[in-house]
Amino acid sequence: MPSKKNAPKESQLAGTQTPDRANTNAKLQSLETVRSDATGQALRTNQGVKIADNQNSLKAGARGPSLLEDFIMREKITHFDHERIPERIVHARGTGAHGYFQSYGNHAELTKAGFLQDPEKITPVFVRFSTVQGPRGSGDTVRDVRGFAVKFFTDEGNFDLVGNNMPVFFIQDAIKFPDFVHAVKPEPHNEIPTGGSAHDTFWDFVSLVPESAHMVIWAMSDRAIPKSLRTMEGFGVHTFRLINAEGVASFVKFHWKPRQGVLSLLWDEAQKLAGKDTDHHRRDLWEAIETGNYPEWELGVQIVPEADEHKFDFDLLDPTKIIPEELVPVTPLGKMVLNRNPDNFFAEVEQVAFCPGHIVPGIDFTNDPLLQGRLFSYTDTQISRLGGPNFHEIPINRPLAPNHNGQRDAMHRVTLDKGRAAYEPNSIDGGWPKETPPAAQDGGFESYQERIDAHKIRQRSESFGDHFSQARLFFHSMSPNEQQHIVNAYSFELGKVEREHIRAREVNEILANIDLELAAKVAANLGLPAPKKGTVKVPALSLKASPALSQLNHPGEGVKGRKVALLVADGVDGALADKLTKALEAESLQIKVLGPTSAPVKTADGKMLAVDASMEGMPSLAFDAVWVAGGKGVVDALKGDGTAVHYILEAFKHLKPVAGDKEAKVWFDELKLKADEGLLAGSDGKTYKAFVEAIGKHRVWAREASVKAIPA
Numbered sequence: 021m022p023s024k025k026n027a028p029k030e031s032q033l034a035g036t037q038t039p040d041r042a043n044t045n046a047k048l049q050s051l052e053t054v055r056s057d058a059t060g061q062a063l064r065t066n067q068g069v070k071i072a073d074n075q076n077s078l079k080a081g082a083r084g085p086s087l088l089e090d091f092i093m094r095e096k097i098t099h100f101d102h103e104r105i106p107e108r109i110v111h112a113r114g115t116g117a118h119g120y121f122q123s124y125g126n127h128a129e130l131t132k133a134g135f136l137q138d139p140e141k142i143t144p145v146f147v148r149f150s151t152v153q154g155p156r157g158s159g160d161t162v163r164d165v166r167g168f169a170v171k172f173f174t175d176e177g178n179f180d181l182v183g184n185n186m187p188v189f190f191i192q193d194a195i196k197f198p199d200f201v202h203a204v205k206p207e208p209h210n211e212i213p214t215g216g217s218a219h220d221t222f223w224d225f226v227s228l229v230p231e232s233a234h235m236v237i238w239a240m241s242d243r244a245i246p247k248s249l250r251t252m253e254g255f256g257v258h259t260f261r262l263i264n265a266e267g268v269a270s271f272v273k274f275h276w277k278p279r280q281g282v283l284s285l286l287w288d289e290a291q292k293l294a295g296k297d298t299d300h301h302r303r304d305l306w307e308a309i310e311t312g313n314y315p316e317w318e319l320g321v322q323i324v325p326e327a328d329e330h331k332f333d334f335d336l337l338d339p340t341k342i343i344p345e346e347l348v349p350v351t352p353l354g355k356m357v358l359n360r361n362p363d364n365f366f367a368e369v370e371q372v373a374f375c376p377g378h379i380v381p382g383i384d385f386t387n388d389p390l391l392q393g394r395l396f397s398y399t400d401t402q403i404s405r406l407g408g409p410n411f412h413e414i415p416i417n418r419p420l421a422p423n424h425n426g427q428r429d430a431m432h433r434v435t436l437d438k439g440r441a442a443y444e445p446n447s448i449d450g451g452w453p454k455e456t457p458p459a460a461q462d463g464g465f466e467s468y469q470e471r472i473d474a475h476k477i478r479q480r481s482e483s484f485g486d487h488f489s490q491a492r493l494f495f496h497s498m499s500p501n502e503q504q505h506i507v508n509a510y511s512f513e514l515g516k517v518e519r520e521h522i523r524a525r526e527v528n529e530i531l532a533n534i535d536l537e538l539a540a541k542v543a544a545n546l547g548l549p550a551p552k553k554g555t556v557k558v559p560a561l562s563l564k565a566s567p568a569l570s571q572l573n574h575p576g577e578g579v580k581g582r583k584v585a586l587l588v589a590d591g592v593d594g595a596l597a598d599k600l601t602k603a604l605e606a607e608s609l610q611i612k613v614l615g616p617t618s619a620p621v622k623t624a625d626g627k628m629l630a631v632d633a634s635m636e637g638m639p640s641l642a643f644d645a646v647w648v649a650g651g652k653g654v655v656d657a658l659k660g661d662g663t664a665v666h667y668i669l670e671a672f673k674h675l676k677p678v679a680g681d682k683e684a685k686v687w688f689d690e691l692k693l694k695a696d697e698g699l700l701a702g703s704d705g706k707t708y709k710a711f712v713e714a715i716g717k718h719r720v721w722a723r724e725a726s727v728k729a730i731p732a
């Protein structure tokens with residue numbers, strides 16, 4: 021009954037080739053050459069000398085001074101002294117997983133990229149998810165943008181799609197990135213806050229830079245507090261180009277759509293989790309993969325033919341704009357499945373190095389000035405983070421495609437290049453390695469031949485000038501609950517801003533231009549006068565709302581991998597608990613059995629039932645739903661336990677399905693929980709079905725307006 025937490029690891033399943041597992045084999049084999057397994061091995065120095073005593077340093081007498089001669093201690097401490105590398109400047113906190121990508125079909129009409137042409141082809145991927153603001157050790161659930169970076173190890177070289185979980189960005193030009201990052205990072209005098217944007221420098225900057233308005237409203241929405249890394253949408257943000265074998269290019273925006281749904285935490289949950297389970301997101305992803313609930317995303321593109329470049333009321337090159345899906349739907353290209361956890365966090369997650377400039381034939385950039393700057397930044401930053409120019413040789417970064425060239429030597433060079441000619445052309449090594457001319461398939465990379473006839477100037481295109489209409493579209497596309505969350509988020513964040521003039525500027529010069537009602541509500545919460553009108557004329561869009569933007573329209577495909585807390589105590593009816601568990605596991609729900617303590621509980625028929633954790637150890641915050649087990653005495657025991665009472669109230673307050681076998685009904689009544697579709701009691705198939713359906717809807721949204729009074 022306790023979860024399948026000891027499910028075999030991928031490495032233990034070697035040889036059992038299911039389609040899902042075959043995928044990572046190419047990358048696995050490439051990592052095999054460097055994977056180290058110490059099982060059965062003697063402890064040795066780095067030079068291979070066996071160590072007889074790892075407890076005592078070499079001294080002149082048992083109470084005497086240590087000797088410099090002790091090469092074993094020197095080697096060990098020297099290594100230790102250098103075993104940290106600089107964390108990423110942004111996106112320092114992250115976690116990753118291996119998996120694969122598989123195309124749904126042959127997309128040759130769109131691109132000549134090989135990995136998008138053959139539905140039989142399995143392309144290994146490595147994904148790293150991250151927060152942006154906080155350092156490596158910061159909380160997972162803070163309000164922040166999430167990085168969504170995917171490295172495809174294609175036969176034609178590595179393709180990195182380095183995106184975020186929001187489709188736009190704060191700034192339009194790369195030259196502003198250091199300013200933006202300095203503003204959002206902790207304040208320079210006291211390094212507060214860790215992991216969040218609720219402070220003066222962030223709001224000072226964004227209230228002075230209206231181009232950030234659209235991204236800031238996304239960051240104030242539920243998208244910035246994802247429930248899980250598995251329930252995030254991903255976006256390439258910039259417009260890219262796909263190019264087919266005839267050289268015909270299309271503009272595209274990349275999208276990752278999670279089959280698990282686009283789901284978020286509530287703000288109260290996010291804040292509490294940041295303390296109760298700092299690792300909430302990485303733990304969730306890890307456990308989902310270990311228990312075989314492999315998360316899956318669909319990769320799709322919005323396609324705009326070159327001829328339609330100027331057909332929109334925004335500029336395709338402006339990274340603060342989306343193409344509403346109602347105008348250009350997302351065409352599905354293939355799926356990505358994450359099915360293997362890393363063996364070594366440092367070697368894989370920390371050392372992976374992404375770069376938007378890593379592309380393959382059939383894919384190309386556009387002139388988006390944010391993208392152009394990124395092409396420089398990523399390789400540059402790795403030189404100090406990973407200690408030199410050879411980071412492409414680190415196993416996790418190595419392409420599966422061969423990579424011969426004349427680049428030799430330098431720090432951390434591992435490859436032993438044979439041959440005498442490290443230059444091209446040469447006649448000494450038979451002319452190898454040689455160029456490959458571009459071709460329809462398997463050719464050398466050729467940039468798209470865009471015609472450019474222009475003056476060299478420092479200027480922002482006028483077509484980048486509207487900063488508010490899409491922020492308004494976003495706000496107007498939200499459900500009432502989502503809109504209220506946005507009001508609350510602005511009020512919370514600006515409430516933490518010490519300087520009144522910054523709060524007022526955000527309300528009057530940004531929010532008032534997005535929506536006067538939004539501005540008025542936030543102003544009221546801050547004790548400021550409501551603005552009467554905006555400060556700029558905002559163009560009216562023909563599209564008044566984009567339903568695709570509301571998370572309520574992305575509930576996910578079923579409940580696979582969602583989590584249920586099963587509360588037990590002495591006297592639990594073991595057979596009923598077993599029946600429920602089987603019914604829920606048949607729906608691929610993950611169940612954790614929680615008791616008053618971590619000790620096993622006694623069932624009604626005298627057996628011992630193991631629990632996964634105590635209720636205190638696994639708060640309701642980490643679950644999608646709660647079930648109170650049946651059996652004589654269970655409810656009585658839980659009723660008298662403050663942690664259990666809190667468990668139920670908190671889950672209810674967080675709009676989760678709360679249910680139990682029939683005895684639970686009395687308790688729910690005593691707690692004055694108002695009846696709704698997510699409050700259930702019964703031990704029959706009908707109740708189970710209703711429970712699973714309620715989990716499928718993720719939250720009981722209708723409950724939100726009435727739960728404010730619950731203390732939790």
Ligand code: HDE
Binds near residue numbers: 183184257258390391
């Ligand atoms: Fe990044 N960004 N970024 N960024 N970014 C980095 O590269 C940068 C931007 C994104 O899991 C850094 O290896 C500039 C947009 C992700 O390892 C750095 C600009 C988007 C990750 C860098 C941007 C992103 C990074 C820090 C403005 C979404 C984490 C460490 C021109 C499309 C990748 C590193 C991982 C990381 C620079 C803007 C996504 C400093 C200059 C827009 C997901 O190079």
